[in-house]
Amino acid sequence: MSDPRFFHPIRLLPAVLLLPFLVAGCGRRPAAEAGGAPARQILRMGNSAEPQDLDPQNIQGVPELNISMALFDTLVEMDPHDLHPVPGQAESWTISPDGLTYTFHLRPGLRWSDGEPLTADDFVQSYRRILTPAFAAEYAYLFTSFVRGAKEYNDGTLTDFSQVGIHAPDPRTLVVSLKQPTPFLLKIIACDYVWDAVPVKTIARFGPIDQKGSHWTRAGNLVASGPFLLKEWTPNKRIVVTRNPYYWDAARVKLDSIEFYPIDDQNVEERMFRTGQLDVTYDFLPNKIDTYRRDHPEELRIDAWLGIYYYNINVTKPPFTDARVRRAFALAIDRDELVKDVMRGGQTPAYAVSYPGVSGYAPRAHLTGGIAEARQLLAEAGYPEGRGLPPIELLYNPNQEYNRSVAEAIQAMWRKNLGAAVTLTSQEWKVYLDSMQTGHYQIARAGWIADYPDPNVFLEIYETGNGNNYTKWSNAEYDRLLHEALHAPDEAARYECYQKMDAILVRECPVIPLFYYTKTYALSPRVQGWWPTLLDQHPYKYVSLKN
């Protein structure tokens, strides 16, 4: 061993002690991050979580969608005021009288961000990629449910892609053939990134195109079609996108760049907003709403949001095999109290499943009757004043603090109004999902945010055998109406089918609607052109900053 007196740990102490000051003390805050008044138009957004990937065909969540919207353009866009479809990459389109063939005419001169022309064949190759069985895309169902031959190609029974109803007769024409009329197809195309074209030629340079997660989505590799292109992607730190000069509507884009910060803690996000590190937050702490309402009302945003908070009922578990018991439980809840005293974020009480006012549809069905009827139904079912009820368990996940508050409030209402003793069970997110999906529950908290603005989005869940119908409820008349709606001659007739379906849901109560969500967040008053859309999607090309 070397001479201990020379290399003794204690002699190293002063160096160790000084280290943090040497490293940390010499820094200054870089000017670009100082949060002062930047001359350039840089929007800094809280974006909740690190995105899984930036490949629009291999992502699912909202944080991914927020970035995808900046990088990839859509065939059809939504008008930010009323959400009706307007031309995007397609300057026009025609729909055949039977509603089965959609022909899209692309704008002339569309280009990828590397300058290469973007043609109808890019769409065909993109859709072929997402449907390839080996690629295993989770969202392939947004094709397989509607497009002719797509399901067969995706499950491997059809290997010839030319048999699938997706064709490009010329570089500016894309023809999509459906197996059944899908009146809301344009809304899906406008809102769901899975219908975006991806740069298949670029992807092929980074490995087999049916391989997930090849390096084509890295900064420097990614070729974009949207208003912005990818400049930086540092995991768990930030993603920076800058203006794409090849975007067809580039003249309208005012922002120079957008920075997305993956902040999963609302407290942290709020502090960063307060110090000027963020212009818009992803989410907001419910317990800060009152403070902001009082002190900074100009920074607090509460937007209507196309989503519903509800309880699923497993109709195979007693006592909920009896529709009267389900309805009694649904009626015995004071939704006004829930929204005013528990949620306190401007939510609307829900007395039916469909969202009132989406695309001009408002459900007439209404959970009326109140507590008197609830008690009577429960007595008729053989449980007068709750006597004889088997043990009932209400399952929720603790990801949001209010899930517990809502469950506790409802537990108290059921006890008071029905005499029912309900126990609460909390399970970690994936355990909770597993319990719900495998039917190991009686009543479970659930939420659903619409992918596209159409009543179908909520109603299709309760079709028999739908993968998201965790209630196991089945109703032949309901299934028939859902199908009839697709073939309805016009929107009025289609909506009439939905009215009947909403009425069935309120009568049979496989679910207990509680309230419609609102999206609460902080937005700097500097941000202009931030359209409050029902889907919480804010097209970036209209956004600018006031300095």
Add this chain to the structure above:
Amino acid sequence: MLRYIGRRLLEAIPVMFVIITGTFFMQRFVPGGPFTAEKAVTPEVERNLLAYYHLNDPLWKQYADYLWDLTPKRFHPFALTQGFDLKEAFGIDFRPSFKYPNRTVNEIIADKLPVSLELGVLSLGVALAVGLPLGVLAAVKRNSWIDYVCSSVAMTGICVPTFVLGPLLVLAFAIHLGWFNASGWYGPIDRVLPSLTLGSVYAAYIARLTRGGFLEVLHQDYIRTARAKGASEARVIFRHALRGGLLPVVSFLGPAVAGILTGSFVIETIFQIPGLGREFVNSAFNRDYTLILGTVILYAGFIIALNLVVDVVQVWMNPKLKFE
């Protein structure tokens, strides 16, 4: 000594094996999987997904394949200096992440570990710089007001959790005084608040352990002898007592350094630091099987290595101990 180190390293192999095997099977028996999502996937898509990730192979085969990927196949330790890629250096392949298909676990570790190391080293520096003097001072001025002040500070440091101290520091120095960013990991100045927060807890422990260690040593005969021979108080403390007094701190530092270097979930969340601690915890929530294993193996490796270092250092510092 080399033989001792060699034997300890050999002993580490079965320990690692048990950790890997335990983690591999335990994570599979937890309900929910990497593809359990709010929106259920269709049966066809689920079949495609399982095939893509080879999750439909029998479990023993998945386990054997994984062990083979982990087995070191080459030895180029200098490749570690270029980006810390364990695959380049030793042929250890932790495979792609399930949650982030775009990144391999090797890459995530290579990206995040340096950040955690940097934060860890800075925090340790803070911890030692504050903890050691406090502890020594408290021991030397035992039962005086100085001792009470130092001990109270240390006790407060232990009792105030980082998730309270961190936001308080942000509130004072970032929001009210505006000296720092509230969160983030950009310039050197962004290192200050996280290092102080994480360092303070360890400083508190180190202060208490140092005080205890010193009190014990200061009653030893050789210290009395040194004093009797007329050594100055400073010489008694720094020349004679320090070595023995620090022994409890050194044994504490082994596991503490392993924990501090592989990242702190709470600190990384409060300050939005792109370190390994968040990956460690979130991988479990995401059921990201490969990332769970990768981070567990790394953490276990650190603990094993640092315990060995501690044992060697203790023998070095304490003449009563021998390698055996």
